[in-house]
Amino acid sequence: MRRVMTRVRAVLGSKWLRIGGTLVGITFLVHNVDMGKAGRSLIGADWRWASLALVLTAIACLASVFEWGVLLRSSAGLGVRNPVDNGEHRQHHHLFSWPRLFSSYLQSLFFAQLLPAGVGGDAMRTVEMGKVVGHGKILASLAGSRMAGTMGMAFWGLAAAVLLRGWIGLGSLIGACIFAAVMVMAWMAALAADRIVGRHFFERSSRAFLRTLSSFAQTFSGYRRHPHAIAQCIVVGAAGWGVNILALDIFARAIGVDVSWTIFAVAIPVTLVATLTPFSVNGLGIREGVLVGMLTHAGVSVGHAAAIAVLVDLQMLPFGILGAGLWMRHRRQRVASSIEEVAQAESAAVHELAHAA
Known part of the structure; x- marks a missing residue:
């Protein structure tokens, strides 16, 4: 039995299964959708409405940065009054300034949107800033911002489910209620993680993973002392998701x-579940099919529904491309800085040798 489970996990974790599932999903979608009509709809799109939708998407991105930044700055000691003005604090101010956080967020979109790695963006931010304040604090801020956005998505979906209860049915309405309740309980559990698990459990462990988990729990316990930061994060998360829904409406x-x-508000959360499927790369091909099916059920033609699905996929692409440019610029600056440091070290060594001679 254990061998069977091991083989099943190996198969589900295979990249070839994901690639094959993605190709099957895309093939099925192309075969059942009028791609010609979808292409004509995209080519003939009104650029004025599309530009407005991109502006709203940019506002939603700013909201995501604020969700993350307000928690991160709070955990780094930048969200409290009268901080101690020392070298470490100034370093935090530089690393966690809002322009720097926005740049880091855009770079994470490059990894998440343009590269086939669902968690690549979060991993990049964790590695980049975790060395300064600790990986546990970074992970906690990322988890908090994700939960704030997901809670906003859950409550917008619940409101829409109430209005569409005759269309989606009682079962879906109950599901939306459960989703919202789960997110509330997730926040409560995260904020009380140190009390639920107990500090002694972490203190007795020498494993790096549990030490990071301890830092994660202690960071959320610190958030309890800054309820204004939590409130801001959740409110902005809900507002940002509302702006994102409006952007999709204008794209349509x-x-x-x-x-x-x-x-x-109802369809997008359902399509996001497709990204969790183990037989597709980030749910590609499956989430589009789910969205097309729900839109056609709502009365949208298949061609237009496919065009909207493509627009949903391309919505964050311009910001991912901008993040790619920022990432390459950051890499060039680090290389130039390293070369300059080596040159200075060599010059100092030559000067010392000359002085000794």
Whole structure:
């Protein structure tokens, strides 16, 4: 039995299974959708509506940065009054300034949107800033910002499910209620993690993973002392998700389709579940099929539904490309800095040798 489970896990974790599942999903979608009509809809899109939708998407990105930044700065000691002005604090101010956080967020979009790695963006931010304040604090801030955005998504979805209860049915409405309740309990559990698990459990362990988990729990316990930061994070997360839904509505208008925001509020969370499937790369091909199916059920033509699915995939692409440029610039600056340090060291060594001679 153990060998069977090991083989099953190996198969589910195989990259070839994910690639094959993605190709099958895309093939099935292309075969059942009028791609010609979808292409014509995209080509004939009203650039004015599309530009407005991109502006709203940028605002949603700023909201995501604020969700993350307000928790991160709070855990780093930058969210309290009258901080101690020392070298470490100034270093935190430089690393966690809002322009730097926005740049880091855009670079994470490059890893998440343009590279086939679902957690690559979060991993990049953890490695980049974890060396300064600790990986546990970075992971806690990322988890908190994710939970704030997901809670906003859950409550927008619940509101839409109430309005669409005749269309989605009682079962889906109950599911939306459970989703919202789970997110509330997740926040409560995270904020009380140190009390639930107990500090002595972490103190007795010498494993690096548990030490990081201890830092994670202690960071959330620190958030309890800054309830204003939690409130800001959650409120901005809900507002940011609302702006994102509005952006999708306007993207649909750009191709001549009038879709209620309630449809997107219900459909997008369902499509995000497809990213968790083990037989596709980030749910590619599957999430588009799910979205097309839900939009056509709402009365949208198949061609227009496919065009909207493509727009949803491309929504964050411009910001990912901008993040790629920032990442390459950051890499060049680090290389130039390293070369300069080596040159200075060599010059100092030559000067010492000359002085000794």
